[in-house]
Amino acid sequence: MANSNLTRREILEAAAASGGALVGGQLMPGTTSPAAAQGAAGIPSPLEVVLRVNGAEHRMTLDPRTTLLDALREHLHLTGSKKGCGLGQCGACTVLMDGKRVKSCLSLAALVDGREITTIEGLAQGEQLHPLQAAFIERDAFQCGYCTSGQIMAGVACIAEGHAGSAQEIRDWMSGNLCRCGAYDHIVGAIQDAAAATGSVRRG
Template sequence: MTSDEFTRREVLTVAAASTGTLIGGPLMAGPTSEPASAAPALVNVVLRVNGTEHRLSLDPRTTLLDALREHLHLTGSKKGCGLGQCGACTVLMDGKRVKSCLSLAALVDSREITTIEGLAQGEQLHPLQTAFIERDAFQCGYCTSGQIMAGVACIAEGHAHSAQEIREWMSGNLCRCGAYDHIVAAIQDAAGSTGSVRGG
């Protein structure tokens, strides 16, 4: 190796110094002349959640999921992908399943929202909650509340006649642990116990 060639250590040192200059330069340049954008005015929202009315003043960009978790402290609905693809945030709105991460709280004013916290009747679990326990239909549990809420809707919609039909209508809810067979079995059990599967 000649004196004109860099050693590996020297190359890494130069690269680190260059990166520091590239990153640190803009940070040390001082504030820009562009004014910071003002926060939008708050909007008054009435959320009816699990039979209770809540009056909130929210940033109009607040999602229903954030309103539930951050403002009402109902943390059963989970933040998963934030894109409506995993289903961990599923709740019922007027009895229909919705991905709460995709719904703006200001646009669901006065709609009837049911979360996993409102599914049981006192100490009496919903039949699907009981079936999830009996069928061991959860592992890490992160997706469980969304799976149960979607499963309740699946049964109410009349889409629980067969395992294949349940899989199709539950496909919007992902389980990274892969407990799908147990989830399907739990939904079939609950559908049978409630007798609420309508013809379709």
């Protein structure tokens, strides 16, 4: 990591300690608990983080508790990745990290320093949509659209991983991405179309 000599454990301990201090202060207003006193004096110092997002390198100074999702949305203004549950259960925040899908709400930005991150904003090549983006439009695979960016990013990974051989396989491997509008049949169809268009699988 280019930012400091802090280890993963030290970053997590700093985040946990300061978070606990804030909670302690809120639970006991008007008092100064040992945890609150420690938090006032021991809030973790900002870290220099290098994020590679959609092919561009960004040098940022972040609180070590900053999630990748917040770094993308609040600092880089890439708002395509959505905040949903904040627990890694809905998939609205899915991005690709070194080509693998991850829930960005569960990843600390400081721990992905230097990794290659791709968001929904980085899929299209100029005016040319990614095949899965085009398939989502053709199939009407979204309604409210809130989950769409996460569905597309997970779908891109699903195809790349070779898990788009059948509708059931797609459903199994896309189960971590929820659609409250219930557009699952259209999403599966779009992934099948994109897989066929890219030559990843044969349509039966």
